[in-house]
Amino acid sequence: MKAVVSTKYGTPDVLILGEVEKPMPKDDQVLVKVHAASLNFGNLVLLKGEPFLARFAFGLLKPKYSIPGGDIAGQVEAVGKDVTQFQPGQEVFGDLSACGWGGFAEYVSVPEKALALKPEKLSFEEAAAVPMAAVTALQSMRDKGKIQAGQKVLVNGASGGVGTFAVQIAKSFGAEVTGVCSTRNIDILQSLGADHVIDYTKEDFTKKMTKYDLILGVNGHHPITDYKQALTNNGIFVHVGGSGAQMFQAMTLGPWFSLFGNKKMGSFLQRQNQSDLNFIKELIEAGKITPVIDKRFKLSEIQEAFKYFEQGHAQGKVVITI
Known part of the structure; x- marks a missing residue:
């Protein structure tokens, strides 16, 4: 599968789109075909290794997580035998920051607690902007x-x-x-x-x-x-x-x-929480909140997306279409 790979800290130019092995879901994991992802401040920290203290979590000399990307939205392709909340074909969105990142790829395999059912009224791009x-x-x-x-x-x-x-x-x-x-x-x-x-x-x-x-x-x-x-x-x-x-x-x-x-x-530092993600989903479905998207980039334009995002002037979210 295609995925964005980062093997060293640096500028957006270190991000390379390449071919990696497609993941297989473990017994407690969900395999998601990713349709969209989005950028957050945490992505810049993982890219640059700054502030330096963050490297104790992300890798001291090089990124611990070679495929960046936290927010995703996509469709369940397969589930492990112990998964109870999701089944193939369902549309989901989620935050992968507590389970290895990896969202800037065509597929990702993650624990079910990282996901929630996608709000029906949102597109994949809009849903990826949320978590x-x-x-x-x-x-x-x-x-x-x-x-x-x-x-x-x-x-x-x-x-x-x-x-x-x-x-x-x-x-x-x-x-x-x-x-x-x-x-x-x-x-x-x-x-x-x-x-x-x-x-x-x-x-x-x-x-x-x-x-x-x-x-x-x-x-x-x-x-x-x-x-x-x-x-x-x-x-x-x-x-x-x-x-x-x-x-x-x-x-x-x-x-x-x-x-x-x-x-x-x-x-304050955010913590991935499935219950809170479902709470946000309810607010979206009630029409009380809606995501604001500034720009959309293709996965092949990941370097340009990061360069735009790190300027700090985005109106709402920057989304990656996969």
């Missing part, structure tokens, strides 16, 4: 951010993959949502239901009088003290993306501020 980004938005706001109906929620970096889902998910919880983005993305956030949109090229939300009960930092370069200033008493800041300096401050200063004040601040 990691949507579950990250859900877990960061619901589990870490303790989101409640009626709260004022701000999403900084609201027009990217995680951000577009975060705006919609926060609305589904009954929050009053403010999205921060550049001028060209204002219409997108308004179409997704954001109550307020701040154009960061014209306004700095940290300098405004408005305070927020929950701030999700998906992008940006603000020091963590700026976010602290923008929180209400008992407010929560959750960092899921942004500059390296911002990440370092969230991991080091965040716990300190949380310990000695009434505002909680910290970082």
Whole structure:
């Protein structure tokens, strides 16, 4: 089968489309014919081996997982004898980040817990855009951010993959949502239901009088003290993306501020979870969230896809059609 292979850390140019052996499902695995995949920040970490600490999970000197790709959507081709949730012919989508990656390929064999039935209303490309980004938005706001109906929620970096889902998910919880983005993305956030949109090229939300009960930092370069200033008493800041300096401050200063004040601040890493993926599926089927796709690339254009994605300006998700 055709698959994207990476044998060393580096730029997108190290990604090679080649022929590898088609996997066979083990007793507890599902063999999926992949129709589409998508890019996430984790793909860049796996590509570059940066930050360096990530190499303890991904491989110290070279990638532990030679075929990258986490989010997929496709059709079940075969199942192992111990599989109970799926059968051949069903359309599925899933997150492979906890079971060896491998999504940038024509086939992948994975444990059934990594998958869920694909929402019928979505195409394969749309479904592939969902898993990691949507579950990250859900877990960061619901589990870490303790989101409640009626709260004022701000999403900084609201027009990217995680951000577009975060705006919609926060609305589904009954929050009053403010999205921060550049001028060209204002219409997108308004179409997704954001109550307020701040154009960061014209306004700095940290300098405004408005305070927020929950701030999700998906992008940006603000020091963590700026976010602290923008929180209400008992407010929560959750960092899921942004500059390296911002990440370092969230991991080091965040716990300190949380310990000695009434505002909680910290970082968050998404965990693959089948139950949460099914929860997202229900929101999609109820018409409460929909994926936003910026660009589609063919598997043979994987280098171009990564080069575009790493610029950091995608409106929603970048999808790979297989």
